[in-house]
Amino acid sequence: MLRRGLIVAGLWGLATAALAQPATLRLGTTPEGGGFAPYTVALVETLRPVDRDLVLRTVETSGSTDNVRRLHAGSIDIGLVSGEVYSESETTAPGRLKVVSAMYYTPGMFAVLANSRHRTIADLRGQPIVWQPRGTGSAVQARYVMDGLGLDMDRDFVPIYPTGFTAGPPLVFEGKAAALWASGLRLPSFVRIAQHPIGVRFIVPDASEIARIHARHPFLVPLTVAPGTYPGQTAPIVTVGSLSFIVARADLDAGPVRRLAAALHKAEPLRLKPTYLAQTTAANTLAGVRAADDLHPGVRAYFREAGIGR
Numbered sequence: 001m002l003r004r005g006l007i008v009a010g011l012w013g014l015a016t017a018a019l020a021q022p023a024t025l026r027l028g029t030t031p032e033g034g035g036f037a038p039y040t041v042a043l044v045e046t047l048r049p050v051d052r053d054l055v056l057r058t059v060e061t062s063g064s065t066d067n068v069r070r071l072h073a074g075s076i077d078i079g080l081v082s083g084e085v086y087s088e089s090e091t092t093a094p095g096r097l098k099v100v101s102a103m104y105y106t107p108g109m110f111a112v113l114a115n116s117r118h119r120t121i122a123d124l125r126g127q128p129i130v131w132q133p134r135g136t137g138s139a140v141q142a143r144y145v146m147d148g149l150g151l152d153m154d155r156d157f158v159p160i161y162p163t164g165f166t167a168g169p170p171l172v173f174e175g176k177a178a179a180l181w182a183s184g185l186r187l188p189s190f191v192r193i194a195q196h197p198i199g200v201r202f203i204v205p206d207a208s209e210i211a212r213i214h215a216r217h218p219f220l221v222p223l224t225v226a227p228g229t230y231p232g233q234t235a236p237i238v239t240v241g242s243l244s245f246i247v248a249r250a251d252l253d254a255g256p257v258r259r260l261a262a263a264l265h266k267a268e269p270l271r272l273k274p275t276y277l278a279q280t281t282a283a284n285t286l287a288g289v290r291a292a293d294d295l296h297p298g299v300r301a302y303f304r305e306a307g308i309g310r
Contacts, residue, residue, distance in 0.1 A: 021053065022053045022054075022055065023053065023054050023055065023255070023256040023259055024055040024056075024057055024256075025054075025055070025056055025057070025077045025078050025256055025257075025260065026057050026059055026075075026076040026077045026078070027040070027043075027044075027056045027057065027058050027059060027076065027077070027078050027079065027080070028059050028061045028066070028067035028070050028071070028076040028078070028079030028080065029058050029059065029060055029061060029067075029079075029080055030060070030061065030063050030080065030136070030165075031060065031061070031062060031063060031133065031136075031164055031165055032060070032164060032165065032166060033164060033165030033166040033188050033189060034063060034136065034165045035106065035137065035138060035165075035182065035183060035184025035185070035187045035188075036063075036080045036103075036137075036184070036244075037188065038185075038186065038188070038276055039080065039103060039104070039185070039276045039277075040058055040080070042274035042276040042277050043056065043276075043277065043280075044056050044058065045274075046267050046270065046273055046274060046277055047260075047263045047264070047267060050263045050266050050267050051259060051262070051263040051266075054256070054259050054260065054263055056260075059075075059076050061076075061079070062133065062135055062136070063133065063135055063136035063137060064079075064080070064081045064082040064084075064085035064086075064135070064136060064137040064140065064244075065085055065135035065136070065140065066135060067079030067080060067081050067085075067247075068081060068085055068086075068089050068097065068247075071097060071247065071248070071249050072093065072096065072097075072249070074249070077248060077249070077252055077256075078100055078246055078247065078248045078252075078257075078260070079246070079247055079248075080103060080244065080245075080246060081097075081137070081244065081245055081246075081247050082106060082136075082137025082138075082140060082141060082183070082242065082244045083106070083141075083219055083242030083243045083244055083245065083288075084137065084140045084141050084143075084144050084219070084220075084242055085137055085140050086099075086244075086245055086247060087219055087242075088140070095250060095293075096249070096250055097247045097248070097249065097250065098247065098248055098249075098250045098294065098295060098296035098297070098299075099245050099246070099247055099285065099288070099289050099294050099295050099296065099299070100245070100246040100247060100248050100257060100260060100261065100295075100296050100298075100299055101245065101246045101260075101261065101264050101280055101282075101285050101299070102243055102244075102245060102246075102279060102280060102281065102284035102285040102287075102288045103243070103244040103245055103246060103279070103280055104185050104243070104244060104276065104278070104279035104280065105185075105221075105223050105241050105242070105243050105244075105279060106137065106141065106183040106184045106185065106241045106242055106243075106244050107183060107184075107185075107223040107224075107225050107237075107239045107240070107241035108138070108141045108142065108145055108181065108182070108183035108239060108240060108241050109181070109182070109183075109190075109202045109203065109204050109225070109237065109239050110124065110129075110179040110180065110181050110202065110203040110204070111172070111179060111180045111181075111182070111189075111190050111193045111194075111200050111201075111202055111203075112172070112178065112179045112180075112200070112201050112202075112203060113172060113173075113193070113196065113198045113199070113200065113201070114198050114199035114200060114201045115198050116178070116179070116201060118178055118179065118203065119201075119203065120203065120206075121149065121151075121203060121205060121209065123203075124157065124178060124179055124203065125151070125156050125157065126156070126157065126158070127157060127158060127178035127179065128157070128158040128159075128160055128171075128176065128177045128178055129153070129157045129158065129159060129160060129177060129178060129179050129180070129181060130160045130162060130167075130168040130171055130172070130177045130179070130180040130181065131153055131159055131160065131161055131181050132161070132162070132165060132168065132180075132181065132182055133161060133162060133163060133164060133165065134161045136165075137183060137184075137244065138181065138182045138183045138184070139161065141183045141220075141241070141242065142181045142183075144213075144217050144220060145205070145213055145220065145240060147216065147217070148209075148212055148213030148214070148215075148216040148217050148220065148240075149205070149209055149212060149213060160176075160177055165182075165188070165189055166188075166189070168180040168182070168189050169189050169192040169193050169196075172193060173193075173196060179203065180193065183241055185229075185275075185276060186229055186230065186275075186276075190202075190230055191230060191231065194230040194231040194232055194233070195231055199232050200230065200231075200232065200233075202225075202230075202233075202237055202239075204237055204238065204239035204240075205239060205240060207238075210222050210238070210239070210240050213240050214240065219242050219243075220240045220241065220242055221240065221241070221242070222238060222239075222240060223238070223239055223240060223241040224236050224237065224238050224239075225237040225238075225239065243284070243288045245288065248296050248298075250296070250297075252296070252298075253298075254296070254297045254298035254301060255298065256298070257296045257297070257298025257299060258298035258299070258301050258302045259298075260298070261282075261298060261299045261302040261303070262302050262306075264280060264282075265282055265302070265306060265308070267280075268280075268281055268282070282303065282306075282308045282309075285299070286303075286308070286309050292309070
């Protein structure tokens, strides 16, 4: 018994010493103005006091697709990735990326000025549409949503792919684009259009279109944008979207990832936690993966220790 106690104490001492060591994770984010930008700030600022020796060093990238590419190349350790892009990575390189945590559900919508004559997706056919920069989560999601409706975003519309997220709203204001598509939580580009003197109106799939999209692409699920998410928005908006993730390379050392999982879990009940992190929970993470093997080994280790998912 004494020997067993000494062994347990020794292991606990090693674990405590490991936690005391500084750890840095390179975090792939998004371009300026991207939907993940506010989340990045909320994540870093919230976790800093939870584990002061765990450093998330942000790396500005071109978005979800670029983050996957950089993860495979090893130039970042963890990255913010939309559900659509993560699903694609599982098709092309299954098992090479693992989920660290759910981020939040990303509803997709079109935004038009409130005085626009366009009111449905059918109305927008043949019109110039800002789809956001190529390879970003918003642009990839748009491809899947349009495909679910039997549409092609390049052939059935006049596509505009700006080099940055901030270019979209001015194109709508100047009448060079009929609408802007984006996905995420309180997107800066949507806020900017909503703050225009004319105001904003959102165009989303109707109930039958949502059913068609979900039937073709089950990872796109019905989502509701709560009233007040955008200036002047007084009613809920029902649309489709997916769950975005923080992901890591499968071969990334489990220690820092376990530590990140622990910090995220400790941050869940914080009273002053930013709204952007409200859906970043262990429960959503487990619900968002198909099997426990989709989780990074460091996350699985922490969940076992904390009794999560039993």
